[in-house]
Amino acid sequence: MRRRRPLPSHRLGLLLLVGSLLLLVREKPAQAGPWTRDRGHLFVSLAYSRIAADRLFGADFRIVPLGASYEQHALQAYAELGLVNRFLTMSFESQLFRYNALLNQGATYGLGDLRLGFWSGLVTAPLRLTAAFLIGVPSGDPAPFASGDDEAQLIARSLPTGDGEVDFEPRLSLGYSFGGVRRWPLQHYMVIEAGYWIRTQGRSRNPRGQFVTSDFADAFTYRAELGTKLPFRVLERFWIILRMSGVESFASDIAASFTCATGLGNGVSYNAYGFEIAARIVRGLGANFGLDSALRARCVAAGVNLKAGLTYEF
Amino acid sequence: MDRTDTQEQPAPCRATLDGAAAAWLGLLVGLLPACEARFVDLRPESERTGSPSQPSGMSTDGGSTPGDLGEGSDGGTQPSEVRVAIGRFEGRAGHGGSGGVALYRQGSALELRFDADFTVSAVPGPAIFLTSRADMGGSIDAQADIKLGTLSAFNGAQRIAVPAGADMGRRNVFVYCQPFRVEVAKAALMDVTQ
Numbered sequence: 001m002r003r004r005r006p007l008p009s010h011r012l013g014l015l016l017l018v019g020s021l022l023l024l025v026r027e028k029p030a031q032a033g034p035w036t037r038d039r040g041h042l043f044v045s046l047a048y049s050r051i052a053a054d055r056l057f058g059a060d061f062r063i064v065p066l067g068a069s070y071e072q073h074a075l076q077a078y079a080e081l082g083l084v085n086r087f088l089t090m091s092f093e094s095q096l097f098r099y100n101a102l103l104n105q106g107a108t109y110g111l112g113d114l115r116l117g118f119w120s121g122l123v124t125a126p127l128r129l130t131a132a133f134l135i136g137v138p139s140g141d142p143a144p145f146a147s148g149d150d151e152a153q154l155i156a157r158s159l160p161t162g163d164g165e166v167d168f169e170p171r172l173s174l175g176y177s178f179g180g181v182r183r184w185p186l187q188h189y190m191v192i193e194a195g196y197w198i199r200t201q202g203r204s205r206n207p208r209g210q211f212v213t214s215d216f217a218d219a220f221t222y223r224a225e226l227g228t229k230l231p232f233r234v235l236e237r238f239w240i241i242l243r244m245s246g247v248e249s250f251a252s253d254i255a256a257s258f259t260c261a262t263g264l265g266n267g268v269s270y271n272a273y274g275f276e277i278a279a280r281i282v283r284g285l286g287a288n289f290g291l292d293s294a295l296r297a298r299c300v301a302a303g304v305n306l307k308a309g310l311t312y313e314f
Numbered sequence: 315m316d317r318t319d320t321q322e323q324p325a326p327c328r329a330t331l332d333g334a335a336a337a338w339l340g341l342l343v344g345l346l347p348a349c350e351a352r353f354v355d356l357r358p359e360s361e362r363t364g365s366p367s368q369p370s371g372m373s374t375d376g377g378s379t380p381g382d383l384g385e386g387s388d389g390g391t392q393p394s395e396v397r398v399a400i401g402r403f404e405g406r407a408g409h410g411g412s413g414g415v416a417l418y419r420q421g422s423a424l425e426l427r428f429d430a431d432f433t434v435s436a437v438p439g440p441a442i443f444l445t446s447r448a449d450m451g452g453s454i455d456a457q458a459d460i461k462l463g464t465l466s467a468f469n470g471a472q473r474i475a476v477p478a479g480a481d482m483g484r485r486n487v488f489v490y491c492q493p494f495r496v497e498v499a500k501a502a503l504m505d506v507t508q
Contacts, residue, residue, distance in 0.1 A: 104358070108352065204436070
């Protein structure tokens with residue numbers, strides 16, 4: 001059998017370079033983040049998410065078994081509205097409803113925290129670079145109150161629906177879309193984001209039931225996301241998304257507090273991978289389904305976060 | 315450092331914002347309702363003990379409870395008072411914990427006293443257990459573990475009454491996040507030779 005001669009290394013390199021350039025020049029529209037919205041354009045999403053866990057990432061990042069079962073259900077709204085072409089898109093993110101439960105003990109429910117964001121495009125070609133400023137508003141309850149006995153109060157206090165702090169985050173978001181060419185028919189978009197989360201003071205209850213404020217340590221945040229679309233009929237309606245995201249708090253292990261498994265409080269950190277499928281159903285209507293799970297974390301439930309939602313844009 | 319407000323009743327979350335920030339964000343968001351969460355008790359009826367009370371038998375030094383023996387561990391001791399055992403806290407599962415603790419007996423009454431240097435990580439549901447077990451792990455053993463009450467503060471001197479006979483064979487004190495069943499700090503008590 002005749003073997004094909006391998007390509008000389010310089011020709012292979014040239015082909016790779018040409019291929020890369022072709023990918024670079026072919027930009028396709030992609031979704032969210034660094035792609036600011038034009039004036040009057042809106043994107044809204046309503047998603048349900050659920051975490052169930054009987055383990056948590058402890059204050060020293062090690063997984064600790066819980067003697068209890070924890071569940072969290074949330075209904076989350078997200079919206080982006082273009083106010084000024086390229087230069088100003090406003091985002092709104094809120095847990096409209098958050099339900100925390102310790103099975104056979106107690107549950108709390110109510111409004112969660114919300115976040116407002118202002119996004120401005122710095123660079124639009126050949127890639128997208130957008131600066132954002134996010135403001136966290138403590139609309140959730142950091143220290144729920146129970147009218148029952150002492151134990152009921154401990155349970156309620158352990159299940160906050162918010163972190164009780166105003167916080168700020170400047171963030172840079174880099175986006176790039178490529179593919180959809182003859183040599184590489186798959187379409188992709190890529191997002192890389194980094195932010196500095198300026199945390200202030202959180203509120204909670206001390207063991208006597210009094211409100212206390214405590215300083216929260218700042219944190220570094222990041223997100224890397226790769227979306228892929230297959231160039232086939234029907235399948236072209238789906239984005240397959242892989243994601244790594246994280247929060248790295250500068251709090252020491254000892255300072256991590258008022259957190260337990262709820263992911264709210266000082267010192268919360270995580271590095272999580274995620275998988276999501278986003279589908280376009282008809283016109284601007286879409287749906288998505290995904291999951292996230294932490295590889296390394298502190299003070300969050302060690303469980304898979306399942307989510308499903310509907311989106312609409314025009 | 316934690317700071318304490320005098321307010322004890324639940325308040326709308328808007329109260330968590332300060333002055334101009336509250337006004338600005340309130341205007342911006344506009345639709346923020348009062349956001350107190352509701353609590354649903356999922357415990358069996360038999361496990362509920364009724365209305366809220368002060369943490370059982372617990373007081374910070376200077377305070378007084380029915381089980382109070384009088385002087386704190388940093389002060390002088392009455393002649394009939396005997397220090398039975400002492401220990402020092404260590405953090406567990408990555409939590410912080412340090413400071414001394416001692417078990418005192420006066421007549422038939424027992425009391426656990428946390429020293430002024432006591433400190434522990436702030437967790438939402440800190441209960442105090444006296445147990446014969448070296449590790450509590452994620453469970454409460456009704457035979458081995460005696461719940462003494464809840465912490466009254468995350469640091470500083472405080473004392474808590476110990477039921478008569480509860481110290482028999484039990485020499486480990488745990489600060490335990492009871493709702494989530496996680497150890498926070500432990501002190502192994504060593505008997506004091508008289």
